[in-house]
Every structure is written in C-alpha cells, then in structure tokens.
Amino acid sequence: MGVVQWLLKKISKAFGRSTNSLFYTLLNREILKEINEITENEEDSLIILREIGKNAALESCERHSGIFKWMPGSPKKVLEYFELLWIVVFGKEIEEGGLNYEEIPKEGTKYNDYIVEIKNCPICASYGLDEKDTFNFQNLKNKETEGLACGLCGMLEGVANFILKIKKNDYRINIVEQNCKTKGGQCLQFICKIYDTTEWKEFTAIRIQDQLKSGVFFEEKMEEELIQDTKLDIIDKLQEALTLDKIEELLDEPLEGIKRKVAEIIEDKLNMEPEHFFDYFKNYEDDMIRIIGFLTIHVFNEYGGLVEKILANETFAKVAGYLFKQLRDFALLFIPIDVINDYHHLLITFLDGLAPVEMVENVKKFSGKDDITFLFEGAQLALENLGINFSELKENVWEELRREKEDELIPSEQSMIEKSEEKFPKIIGIIQEILMLFNEILTLPIRVLVSESHYGLKTAINSVVSEEEGLFGTIKGRIDTIFDYIQEIRK
Amino acid sequence: MMSYSRKDLVESEATMNQMRNAIYHLERFIKNNNISEIKQRFQRMGQNIANTYIKYWKPIDKVDITNIKNVLATIYKYVLNSSVSIEINDYEKLISVKDNDCALCKYHFEDIHVAGCEIIAAMVAEFVLLINNQAEGEHSFSIHPIEIKKSRTFGNKSCIQLFKYTDGGK
Numbered sequence A: 001m002g003v004v005q006w007l008l009k010k011i012s013k014a015f016g017r018s019t020n021s022l023f024y025t026l027l028n029r030e031i032l033k034e035i036n037e038i039t040e041n042e043e044d045s046l047i048i049l050r051e052i053g054k055n056a057a058l059e060s061c062e063r064h065s066g067i068f069k070w071m072p073g074s075p076k077k078v079l080e081y082f083e084l085l086w087i088v089v090f091g092k093e094i095e096e097g098g099l100n101y102e103e104i105p106k107e108g109t110k111y112n113d114y115i116v117e118i119k120n121c122p123i124c125a126s127y128g129l130d131e132k133d134t135f136n137f138q139n140l141k142n143k144e145t146e147g148l149a150c151g152l153c154g155m156l157e158g159v160a161n162f163i164l165k166i167k168k169n170d171y172r173i174n175i176v177e178q179n180c181k182t183k184g185g186q187c188l189q190f191i192c193k194i195y196d197t198t199e200w201k202e203f204t205a206i207r208i209q210d211q212l213k214s215g216v217f218f219e220e221k222m223e224e225e226l227i228q229d230t231k232l233d234i235i236d237k238l239q240e241a242l243t244l245d246k247i248e249e250l251l252d253e254p255l256e257g258i259k260r261k262v263a264e265i266i267e268d269k270l271n272m273e274p275e276h277f278f279d280y281f282k283n284y285e286d287d288m289i290r291i292i293g294f295l296t297i298h299v300f301n302e303y304g305g306l307v308e309k310i311l312a313n314e315t316f317a318k319v320a321g322y323l324f325k326q327l328r329d330f331a332l333l334f335i336p337i338d339v340i341n342d343y344h345h346l347l348i349t350f351l352d353g354l355a356p357v358e359m360v361e362n363v364k365k366f367s368g369k370d371d372i373t374f375l376f377e378g379a380q381l382a383l384e385n386l387g388i389n390f391s392e393l394k395e396n397v398w399e400e401l402r403r404e405k406e407d408e409l410i411p412s413e414q415s416m417i418e419k420s421e422e423k424f425p426k427i428i429g430i431i432q433e434i435l436m437l438f439n440e441i442l443t444l445p446i447r448v449l450v451s452e453s454h455y456g457l458k459t460a461i462n463s464v465v466s467e468e469e470g471l472f473g474t475i476k477g478r479i480d481t482i483f484d485y486i487q488e489i490r491k
Numbered sequence B: 001m002m003s004y005s006r007k008d009l010v011e012s013e014a015t016m017n018q019m020r021n022a023i024y025h026l027e028r029f030i031k032n033n034n035i036s037e038i039k040q041r042f043q044r045m046g047q048n049i050a051n052t053y054i055k056y057w058k059p060i061d062k063v064d065i066t067n068i069k070n071v072l073a074t075i076y077k078y079v080l081n082s083s084v085s086i087e088i089n090d091y092e093k094l095i096s097v098k099d100n101d102c103a104l105c106k107y108h109f110e111d112i113h114v115a116g117c118e119i120i121a122a123m124v125a126e127f128v129l130l131i132n133n134q135a136e137g138e139h140s141f142s143i144h145p146i147e148i149k150k151s152r153t154f155g156n157k158s159c160i161q162l163f164k165y166t167d168g169g170k
Helices: A003-015 A021-039 A042-063 A075-080 A082-090 A150-166 A197-203 A234-241 A244-252 A254-270 A274-279 A285-302 A306-311 A314-334 A337-351 A357-365 A368-385 A397-406 A416-463 A471-490 B006-010 B017-032 B038-053 B068-080 B117-134
Strands: A018-020 A099-104 A113-118 A172-179 A188-195 B013-015 B084-089 B094-099 B142-150 B159-166
Touching: A018 A021, A018 B068, A021 A042, A021 A150, A021 B006, A021 B013, A021 B017, A021 B038, A021 B068, A042 A150, A042 B017, A075 A082, A075 A150, A075 A172, A075 A188, A082 A099, A082 A150, A082 B013, A150 A172, A172 A197, A188 A197, A254 A274, A285 A306, A285 A357, A285 A368, A306 A314, A314 A368, A337 A357, A337 A368, B013 B017, B017 B038, B038 B117, B068 B084, B068 B094, B068 B117, B094 B117, B094 B142, B117 B142, B117 B159
Parallel strands: none
Antiparallel strands: A018 B013, A099 A113, A113 A188, A172 A188, B084 B094, B094 B159, B142 B159
C-alpha cells in the first residue's frame, strides 16, 4: 500500500465513528432479518439489503464529498484502490495477502471485468453457529443471489460510483457478491463490471421494485444525471490535477512520475510524441533548458493564474523582479558545484527516454553551471511575459530606492528630517555593502550546509534497506503512533 | 490463513458511519410498508445482538445495584466505543445514560421518529438480564428501557436513554 493510501486509511480510521466489529456484523445480521420479516422472501431480502447499503453509502459520501475528490477518476484506478474502498466502508483492514485481484479480459470494451477476492470475510464469521442466526440461506432458490455481505457490496458499489460521478467520469461500476462463505463459497468474492453511460442506463433500467417478488414496497433512489457545474475553487483545480494515484506515483517514483506528467502535457497540449517534440531542439539544447525554466514559471501560473495576478501590481512586479535577480546572482554563490552537477546528471536522466539520443549526448557536454544560467534565462523570459519589466530594474533594489530619492527636488531650506532624507541613499549604500560582505563570508558555511544536507539526503535515501527499516519506516511508525493516540483520545 | 470467528471480531473495530445510515433506511423501508411497531422491532434487534454477543464477551458474572454504573459504562465502552455518563435515581428507580457520541445517532432526520438508540438501549438491558440469568444463585436485578428521552436523531445535542430498574434482591 502506498504512502498516501496508508495515510488516508489512518485518517478514515481515526476520524470515523467505530464500534466493536462483532456489534457491526450482528447489526448487519439483524437488519437482514428484519427485512426478511417483512418480505418473507430471502431473495427479496438480499436485494433490499444491498440497496439499503448502497443508499447508506451514498448518503455518507454526499456528506463528505470533498474527500472523494482526491480519489482517482477512472474505473480501473478506483478498483485498484479497492482496499481503501473497503476501509472507507468497513473500517477494517485486510490482513497481509488477504486480498486477491484478477483482471478478466473482455473483448470489444474499454475496460475488463475484475474479480476481487477477500480470503477472510468478517461478515460471515461464525454465521450459522448461533440460534439467532435465523436467516436461512438454504431457502434461496436462485443460486445467483448474493450472500450475507450484499449490504457491504452495495456500500462498496455506492462509494465507487459516487467517486466516478463526482469526477465526472462516464463509466459506472457494478459490484456483485459472487461467492459467500455462508453460502458455501471458499471466500468472499466480488465481480466488478464496468459499464459506459448507455450500458449503465440499460443495466439499471430494471427497477428494484420490479425485481421484488414479495410485493413489498421499496423506494428506490434514482441516480442524478450529472452534478451541476459549480464555480471551481483552487482546491477543486488542485484535486483535478493531483488525485491519489498521481500523488502515489510521484512519491513512489518521483522522476518517472514527472517524466510521465511532462510526456502527458506534451501529448495533450501539443498533440506530439515527446521525442518528436524534443527533436525540434536538437542542437539547440541551451534553448531547451531555457524553455524548461520558462515552462516551470508557466506551470506555477497554470493553476489560478496566481503569478500573473501578483505581477499585475507594479510594486509587486518590481519586488519579484529584484528577488529573482538576487536569487539568480546568489544561486551559483551558495550552491556547491558538486550539488549543481548532481542536478545536471538528474536532468540527463530526465531527458533519457524522452528526448533523442543525440540530444542527450549534447546536454552531457554542458556543465551544471551552464544549466543554472540557461534555466534562469528561461524563467526570466517567462516572468517578463507575466509582467516583470526587467529592463526597467536597476542593478539592485537599493539603487531603486536611491533613484526614487534622487528624483525629488532638494528644497532650498532643509529641515533636520530633510537632511536625514538626503543621507538616506548613503545609509542604504553602507547597508548594502555590509550585507554583501556578510554574504561573501556566509558563502562558505552555507555551501557546507547545502552540501551536508544534499549528501546527507543522498546517503539517507541510498542507505534505506527496506520500507520498514529506513527513515520512511520510522516516520510511518511515528505517524502510526500519533494516530493511535488520536484514536485513544477520541475514545 | 484461518477464517475469522466471532471471537476474533470482539478484538477489533469497524467504522459505523454507513451502517448507522443503514438503520434509518431500514426504518423508512418499514414505514413505507405501513408497519407501525418500529420501536419493538428495533428493540428485538438489540436483544438478539446481546444474545449472540454474550457468548463471546461478558463484562462481569453478576450485576446488581452496587455495580450497575460500572457495568453499563463497560458495555457502552467495550461494545459501542462510547463514553457515557450515568445517573441513578434511587427514589424513582431510574437510570439515565447520556451519550454525547452515540454510535447509531448522529444526524437530525425530520422524517424519523424512532431513534437508533432503541437498539442500543434494548441490547444493554438484555445484556444485564442475560448476565444475571447465567449467574450462580438467584439474582432478580434487571433494567428495562423505558424511553429515549433525547436523541441526536431528533435534533438534540446528545442521546439520553432512560431505564427503569427492578431490584428484588437475592
């Protein structure tokens, strides 16, 4: 299980309302028995319990819809997160190796069928041994009928389809309990079938009421056609771009994840293969690195146009311009050359596979220092596009302040305040020189610090033996303990 | 891999959020079929749960007026994960249990008139009855749910379950 899944699992467990599992399963049994008291038909009772489970899950999802926006929006991905769905619905973890997942190829359709097996079903635990276990599965005439976990199955389907609906996906999942221990099966088994909108409409056209033979009335909740388009806030936009699966990929394989994301952007926005795209920059590799710097700024600006909005203000644009210049001048001063070279190698690895081989070779000829210069040049170009007029900026921020003072006329009779104001540019000059001096002196220790953290991190990452033994394992352990404490406090 | 038994389930927890909603969908289903004795049905569910549950866990061997507060607090805590406050009115022989975080009630529903707490109150009373039935000697102490005085389902801030106790002594 990935980091984010693990964290979400912890959060849902810590903040859900839990009871003892035996109480949960016995309540499930009693609900089924009460339904059966009314229907007096076991097949009907299981259909109704399933629908009740589905409605109960939808009600819960609608109350906490924000959480589900983080879930991946494709049916395949939703099913890959089955363990998380199970925890959201049941709150109980599946033990190591307790879940099997099999893809059943289905010709002529976009998505295959999936079979999910849960070896150990808590709902079926010891069912039939107690005199109150009176719902009799032997009375079922139709062997295709679901089992004791049908309510849970309805809940899982409800949650899965809520995620797809909220992510505006046109596909829906039907989850059916295919095997049940109480009914004599080896384990709890679900079959998950994916339908497109048309198929789903046909599939759900047979109303629950029409399936019931006992004559009882069941009020079916109809699925709303589409969620109304509302104004998307920055969180919605972020959730659209960063779903759980994408975060997982980035955390598991940061470089590969970014490479894939870049490839997707090139394919989506430019309708080009990445290699074809990079081929345009063969022998213009320096320009390509400038473009990376250029795009980095535009990617920051992509969500909500925040950079552009800030730079629309002339003062902010000037401040940002000076900060950028300062950053550019100091980058090479403070970051040790070895560290820069490491990032140069990272760039080469990044391009490897995305760009043509000759191009990768050409980039190898650059130094890390060249990369930094090109990146800043590209970023500067982007910032110019977004509103910073670099040609208007002085050499540094102090001269900007001095210039404003020089523009003013000197009064014939000066007060003490005015005399002080006249000295102001000089004071600024002194401060500037002192700061520069400090900068020069601090260069060495900061280089040491940057090197230490860089190589420290490298060593730490490279020395991780396993997920459990490394730093990640320790952090995981600590967070586990924190959540345990939260749960204890909530009790 | 060994199969789960109910004994194993006593040691673990499950999230109730969706099952809690299911109780009220069941109630709507019962109502839609013009069946009126919802309260009795809920109480029966609670009694049945206690009947099976006690075979796997029992808080004490005997319940009487001296330990009833502790026994109730233990049952609520262990089975429902609820920390309750309990008051005993010796004069009227009433026990009031206040639960600020009831496992079966959370949201206010305008169309619901029988709270999920009915299941809990009946279950707890049945627990006490079964413990004393199994105890050695004769123990006539018992509690009976008489009213759900307040419930979050009805829009109250907490749930208050009221029990009447009978204590005939040994």
